[in-house]
């Protein structure tokens with residue numbers, strides 16, 4: 410069986426200086442964050458994923474949110490063009506890890522901006538959030554890269570949260586789940602299921618029958634379990650204080 414790699418990046422010592430846009434700033438316990446990160450990586454490993462650690466970047470507070478720096482399409486890695494200038498320097502370290510894995514690497518360039526947190530892949534349909542971090546030129550560039558490879562890019566406005574995937578993600582069967590007050594328009598998706606908690610909208614698909622969710626969303630976890638999935642919960646409270654969620658801490662490479 411082919412190895413399933415997952416890219417992760419250890420939290421920076423300066424984590425507490427990470428950006429906050431839509432929520433009030435709270436003090437981050439960096440030591441607790443480190444322990445939570447270890448448990449998060451252990452959950453991925455336990456589900457059969459092989460972690461590849463991008464070299465840590467002590468002076469880049471948001472570097473742990475590695476999802477925003479690259480989007481994978483099979484063996485193609487598209488490095489992003491982060492919408493926040495403070496995050497631009499995160500790209501180089503990620504590129505080194507991707508090249509070392511022998512992947513084809515392309516990139517979105519300024520003036521285009523695109524954050525990985527704005528990209529939701531469901532089969533060959535790629536939903537891209539147009540919001541605070543991703544602009545129309547970034548979407549245009551991604552569309553140009555993906556069209557010849559058989560993907561269609563569907564752009565959707567995001568006005569109520571940081572990223573598209575702060576508002577919705579998808580279950581293994583393709584059902585889009587979201588916390589309704591944060592979703593601009595649920596009708597852009599073929600199937601939409603409302604979850605009862607904001608962080609319940611975020612799942613990482615670990616296998617066809619298994620998803621990872623934050624422990625801050627117990628009711629949503631029960632709802633998803635009721636649909637026949639195995640649900641693994643992890644506490645990521647310190648990352649949630651910086652508008653992070655379970656998806657943003659890793660990038661799966663299949």
Ligand SMILES: NC(=O)NCCC[C@H](N)C(=O)O
Nearest residue numbers: 427428474526651652653657
């Ligand atoms: N994909 C994600 O949900 N990323 C979270 C990024 C949080 C970080 N503090 C930021 O504002 O960029």
